[in-house]
Structures are given as C-alpha cells and as structure tokens.
Amino acid sequence: MSFKQKFALAILGVAVVASLGAGYLVQSSYSEQFRDAISAPPSARFWLGTDELGRDRFARLLYGTRVSMLLAPAAALLATLIAGLIGGAAGYLGGRWERMITAGVDLFLSLPWLFLLLAVRALLPLNTSPVMSVMITFLLLGCLGWAGPARIIRAGTRTLVNSDFLVQASASGVSRWRLFWRHLLPNLRPVLLAQFWISIPLFILSEANLGLLGLGVSEPLPSWGAMLRDLENYSAVLQNPWMLAPAVLLVAVVGCLQLLLGTEERGVSC
Amino acid sequence: MSALLETRLSVDYPNKPGVLGDVRLTVSEGEMVGLVGESGSGKSTIALALMRLLEHKGAAIHGEVLFNGRDLLQLRAKEMRQIRGREIALVLQSPLASLNPALRIGTQMSEAWRAHASGAASKHWKVQALELFERVSLPAEESFLSRYPRQLSVGQAQRVLIAMAVLHKPRLLIADEPTSALDAVTQSEILELFRRLNREMNMAMLFISHDLLAVASLCSRIAILQRGQIIESGPTAQMFRDPRTADTRALLEAVLRNSSAVAEFARPESTVRR
C-alpha cells in the first residue's frame, strides 16, 4: 500500500469513526436548537458554529455524514447493479432484445419523472419517520438512477460480446446466463466502477433536490445534500467560510475512496 | 474405426451466402484429421458451426452434423450445451484473446469445470486442473491459478486453453489454428502435446490449419478446403503422393518449397517426430 493510499485510508477512517462516534464527539444532538445562538461563528462550544436555527453545525455534519456515507453508496450500488444487468443484457443479447431494451431505457429517460415522483410521494403515508423517509429516498434514487449508466454499459457490452474469450467460454459449455454474469460482467468492471463513482455525488445532490418534492431527508435529520443546499446562499458562505466544511468533506471522501479502490483495481499487476 | 463425426454442412451468412457449401467431413474415433485451407476459405466457420456457436451472428446452418450418431443441428440449446466442452472441445487460434482478461486462470478453469460438474464434483476442479497443468507442462502450482491472462506468455496461454479444453476428456477436440500465433519452438511443443493427448486419452481431433506441414506431421488424414468447398480429402501419404486436383498440387508445391526452407532452419533444434 502506497503512502497515498495510507493517507486516504486514514482520512476515510477518521471520517467513518467520527460519524459513527458522533455521540461521543459532540454533546449536542443534531436537532437541538440553541435559540440564543443563531448563526453563531465557530467557538469552543460549536466547532463549526451553528446554523440559522441555532443547531450545532459540527454535530449535523457528523450525523449527516453517517446518513449520506451509508446510503448514497448503497443507492449507487443498486443503480449500478440494475444498470449492469439491463445495459449488459441489452448488449449481450443483441438483436431484437437490444432494440427493445434500448427503447425501454430511452422511454424511461424521457418519462416525466417529476410527476412520477409526485405520484410516489402521494402514495407514501405522511407520517413516515425521518429515518424511514431517508431510506425511501435513497431507494428511489437507486431505482431511478440506472438508466443513464445502462446506456453506457450497453455500449461497453457491445464491444465485448464478440470477443474470443466469450466464444471460448461458451465452447466450454458455460451457460448463457453464467457467461453473462461470470464472464462478461467482470470485464465491465471499469465501466461499472466509473458509473458507481459518478453516481455517489450525483445522488447526494439529488437527495437535496428531492427535498423540493417532499421526498428528501426530512427535518430534523441532517444530510450532506441539505447542507450543500445551504451553499446556494453565496454571500452567507463568504461571510461564514466554515459552511464549506460539508463540501470539503464530500470531496475528500469521494476522492479518498477513489484513490483507495481505484488503485486496488490495478494493484494486482503491480 | 467407426465414424465419430460425419458432416454434411452448408452455412450462409445474411450478407454473405455460401460460406460453406455442403462440406463433408468424417472423423473416426481417436483419429486425427487435418483440415487445410487458405485464409478466408471458411475454416474457422467450420469450427464454430460444428459447435453451433454461429447462431447468434444470424448465420443459417443447413445439412447435418452427426456426432456419435446424433444430429447436433437438431439438438435443443440445452442439450447442445451438454455436448460443448464435454464431448467436443474447442481451442481457438489466438490464445491470449481467448482467455478472459478479467478472470484469474483458476477462475476460468473452475468455470470450465463447473459447466459440466455439479454438486460435490464441482469442488474437485483444482485437483483436476493442477493435474492437467502438469500434463501440458505448466507449473502445477496454486500461485499459477491466481494469475491473470496478461501475466502469461502466449505459449502458456495456449497450454492453459488446451488444458481447459481437455478438462472433461472430450471425445473430439477441434483446434482452430492452434499454433499459428506461436513461435516455431513452442509450435512444435504444442504439436507434440496434441499428439500425446491423442495417444493417452484416445481423443479424436480436427486440426484446422493453413500450415500443411504441421498438419501432415500430425494427422493421418487431410481434407483440403477452398472457397467453402472440400476439394479433396484422403490419407496424408496418398495426398502427398498423388494429389488429385490441380489446386491441391499447387498448394503442395508451394508448401513443400517453403517447408524445405523452413526445415533447414528448424530441424537442428526442433523435435518433430512421429
């Protein structure tokens, strides 16, 4: 393991431990409003100051990290898996199937998602606990975010499907399903991984946007998305630069993960 | 010797009809048959058509492929899968491209094993694989199993493919230009390996090549393919002695002229023997 990787691992470790051990690190809860200390600057009591409602930004950052770090990758994984299956199947099966699946994907992408999401919200009960609603949100993101990656994966599969090693494997009697699952998909790993990494920050931000439809992480639970949404108010950010902490953490975590897993992928030959 | 394989095969591609026209081939049990032709004559198509691996390209196959008395063209996909790898195995011409770059050697061996071994037997792949590696002169070590194809030489890759092909002791091995990507030394080693496997496992073989010399050194019978047609077939010795068609004669003359040149360079260190 190189120094860079150790460094990345250390940062990730700190982030994970801090978010899991949030209860020990900060005394205040993420939802407690200190109404006598609204929008306070950093201090010994509030390391990153407080937000507009007097809530400890540091506590919110830690708990928000817990929510987003757990759920965004899970949703990205789900989306990438679906994309791999559907996009891969389209490229692998070819012909009529490919045309049908491609048409389906295009249709899916062109659907008025706004209205479908509204319908989903209408179906959900109003009294869902914040934790439940955050799970539903990321599940939805995972179930909806596959179509874009699926197209890329289909294209990737097309280039693989006539390769000799697949002919060789089917000549060994490997079944079609296994051929796809065990022989073709592993070759799509770089594409899948790229889609996975792209999806994570995308989902973290989409979660904030879903909030506009009543589907996001609901009060008082913090999330990176909601904290990033605070950054829209640029003049407030200029005055309170510590508001950038969530964005910095997001970039750091995604960067570190990439460094760590990206080199692991190539590591074998080195 | 009874006929293991008997074909009457025509293949049309959607935009290229008549790739193969009524190709009649016979391979008897334990026999080594050579199929010789220039590039583009339809050799590889025969290999794939026999395994029924052309269908997804939209090719139309007519005629019959009698294997052990059953017409392979009439089998259902599932039954055909049972034949592939277990009864008939295939070795393709470019060894490195034929191994899956994303999978370790061990995984690919295990996949090939599991294709025809279920339940408790599916766990024995490693023993089988290492034993076969030994026989094909590969390092029979666990560490070798965990290598990726990019870490192998061409010769090693071809040996892995051959080991994989004979894993289930097939009755017929179809080798499509198995030596054309190899250097002369490795080439002769591989030919020797085929010969040995044929002897030890009583495995019939359809050896497809443009290299008449290699074919002649290996096979007892030769068929000559030109533009999708078998123009001549017969025992090797007879073919060399008394070619029936002008084309065969021309081919032979060309080969013999070259081979004497090759032979002069190759002989001292190669071990081509019968």
Added chain:
Amino acid sequence: MLMRCRLTRFTMALMLCGLAAASSASELRFCLRIDPKTFNPLLVEDEASQTVRYLTGGVLIRLNRYTQELEGELATKWKVSENGRRIDFDLRPGVRFSDGTPFTCDDVVYTMRELMDPNLHSPTGDVFRSAPGPVESRCTGSSATGSAGVTVRFPGPVAALAAQFDQVAILSAHSAAKESAVLGPFALGEYKPGAYVLLRRNPNYWKRDANGHPLPYLDAIRLEIQQNRELELLRFRRGELDIVNKLDPEMYDRLSSEMPHAVVDAGPSLDWEIVFFNQVANAPLPEYKRRWFRSDDFRRAISEGIRRDDLVRIVYRGHARAAVGPVSTANRFWLNSALQPPSGSQTAALALLEHAGFRRSGSTLVDRDGNRVEFSMITNAGNKLHERTLALIQQDLARFGIQLNVVTLDFPSLVERISRTFNYEAVLMAITNVDLDPSAQMNIWVSSAANHQWNPNQKTPATPWEAEIDKLMAEQGGSQDRDKRKIYFDRVQQIAADKVPMLFLVNPNALSAVSPNVKNVTPAVLAPQIYWNVEHLQVGNALVSQARNALVNQR
C-alpha cells in the same frame, strides 16, 4: 462582408441602446415574477397582471394604501344606499382615455356590463355577485349642466360595496383601441413575452400635482420579467432596477448591510402565516386523530405551545410580528385590540393538554386511549421560511412529547390534499391578504364556503361556534354601519382566538427595497407598498426637469 455588415448593425444597435438609456432616465424599472397572463383588467388573477392593472387602469374609487381610506378618482363623489344594493357615482368631467377618446358614463355602464357578463367569468366580478339576478347600470345627470353620473344597482347587498371598485378598471366603450385605451397614469407600450413589459406615460392622464403640473412625472415604467430573486437582487444592487417589491427577511438583512438607505421595512403586512388541522368529517384519518384535531383544547394547546417570538426572531429575523388573529396589527380599524397573541408558555399548553385527557408516558405524549401523539404537518416545498418555521414548531412541540413529522410537498399536491382529497393532518401555509375589510374574509369564515379550509363546504355548521361565526359574518356583511360591523367582527376574532380553527402564527413585515434615486416614495403596508402612488414617483432626470420646471414656475 456579411460579418462586417452584421458588425455594423450590431454597433448601431449598441449605440441606439446607449442613446435610449441616456434619454429614458425617467424610466422606473422593477421586476415581475412571471409574464402577465392577461392585459384585460377584468380577467386579472395573477400578481403580474394585477401590477399592470394597477399601473394602467383608471378606477372610480381608489383605496389609499397609506391612509387606508377610500378616495375618489374618476368618481368625484359616490353614495351607497339600499343597504349596499345601490351605488351612485358622480363622474369626473373632462377626462380622456390614453388614445384621446373622451371618458363618459357609457364607459362605466359598458364596464359594468362586461364585468358581470356570465360568459366572461371575470374573477373581479365575483365579489359583486351577491345574489342571482341582473345588475342594472344606467347613466344619470344632465347633458345641460355637463355633469354626468352613473347608478349601479345589484340584486343583493354587496359588502363594502364602494371599496370593491378599487379593483374595477374602467374600459372604453367606444375606443377602437379597446383594452389599450386606458384611464390610468400609464398605458401599455411594448410587451416582449419572457423579457419585459414597457408602460409609457399616459399623456391624457387627468391628475395634476399641487402646482398644476400634469402627472405622472415618469415617462415610462419597464417591468422586467425575472423569476430568480437572487438575480433580481443582484440587478438592483447594480442599479439596473429601482424597486424590489417583496424581499424575504434574509435578503433584506443582506441588502441592508450594504445599502442601508435602500431597504424599506413598512412594518407588519396583512398577510398571514397560518396552521390549521384537518377537521373534515370524512377525511381519511384514524378516528383518534380526528378526535384530537376536533378538540378545542388540543388546538389551543398547540397554538399556546408554539413560541411565536422565536419564529419572529429566528425565522423572520425580527421582520414580522406575532399574530393575534385574523386581523393584522397593520389593519388599524378592524383589529380587535382586546386580544393578545398566545403566550408560547409551556405550562399553559400542558394544562390544556391535560384537560383534554392527554398525558405523558415516558418521553412521549399519549391521549386518553394511549395513542401516541404523532402527526404530520405539510407545507409547500422550497420555501425556506416555511421549512424553518416547521423545524422550530417541531422542537417546540417536542417539549410536550409530541412527535411532529415535517413533510414538504410541491404546491399543487398540497392544494390537492387540503382542498380535494383531505388526506392531510395539519398544514402550514401563507395567505396573502390585500383587503382591509372583513368581508374579504367571508369566504374563509363562512362554514359553507370552499375556502373554509379546516372543514370546507359544510351543509350545516359542524359546531355551535361555526354557526355563530356564520351568523356574525352575515350580519356584518349586511350592515353598512362600520362601527356596528366592527362589533360583529370583533366577536368573530374573539371566537377565532378561543376555538383556534386556525393558528395564526405571524404577520410578516412588508419588506422592499427602493433605490435612493426614486423620489416621493411613501411606503405603505398594503400592496403595492412602494409604488402605490406611482404617478407621484420621480426618477433621476425627471427630478432634474421637475426642479427646472418648478424654478420656471416660481419666476
């Protein structure tokens, strides 16, 4: 060659632009949030069209936004009689439309006919449809004396009849120019959808200033169509806009730190921030929840438990006032001054909850049957003020062990839930009020009304107090005696405070920004706060020319 041609034209356009900018310095510029949906003053529904109507339309009677008194405009005098069924106007003589056609009683008669035309469906006409039957209007007065008048008679009494004419812009009966012939200070000049509406000075406007100088002072008003409020603010700061009509408290504070002379806090507006519970009989709610929401004590306890001072201080940054009831403190006459806003005290709320049979069980509150008190409150998504308000309420109620689930919805779904499916528990929303008169709230208080939000369209009043409100509202509406009506409506306010059908949280302040270049600004709490006296406003060069005129006059 082609390129060059284009370049020349481009530079020419630039020069022309520069020229226009230099010569149109007496142009007032501000933003509309959306394109006006219509330029027909009778069909106005949206805010943008309303703005255009206010700036271009001439009305018989105008509500002075500052004094909150009615003033004659095209009518010099008016008289309401027959208990609000009839109104007589004396019309101002010598007035001309913007296209030069004279203003006569025919125009008023024509406007009234169009307004009440059932095929036109004029939203402005709705308030006049008090009873079935035709509306008669006819010309009065003699041509000999030159005095003209109009009498309008309605089939039923119309509450606050005279005040309703503030919204009725008079159309021309004869002008070929139709809607573009107007009697207001400005006339429609140019409209580029999605870009701007340009209003030009009406050269025939009748009003004059104290020195006899014709009004308006401004040559033009440019209404830029701009949805993004951040951009609006940015352009205001660059001096490209003269007015920002509605600022949210955060923007106000931001702007006031940079341009302290540009911001205007006109004090509490008439607008409401309210919460109400679903009391609809057949709403898809569990029975026990329906019981809570229909309990007076429960609603009062929640109302008491919300710390309005914190809402004002934290969410509105001080730019709001804790609401007392349906009448804002800005409404000087109609406010029931005996009422006090709820205290926000924990003990008062707890006492009410206990009285209603609720008790603490561990960290949560349960009702008499042991059901955990948990409910959801919906609000429109994307509104930061509402989101923060709900976050504060959530914490306030958590003190009592009440779990409040905050749900933000897009506005159409919210409306769908509160007015059609009734699939909601509690809702936080903002209500914009433009009218001082209690009759404007008729549609909210009367139990049979569709806008009786907590339990609309009732065949018979569900509760005795709703029956009493129905009666009081009818009585105040039927009377033309302002003081008597005040007594009735004071009682309505008292009932609203006791029974809490709606929790009135705050009245947000009317916040706006106006460039120091604009003169004669007299901010009012009533919309349009800054430009209600638009004919008197002056900008830049206009001021200079005005001063020069004044000097000339003095000599």
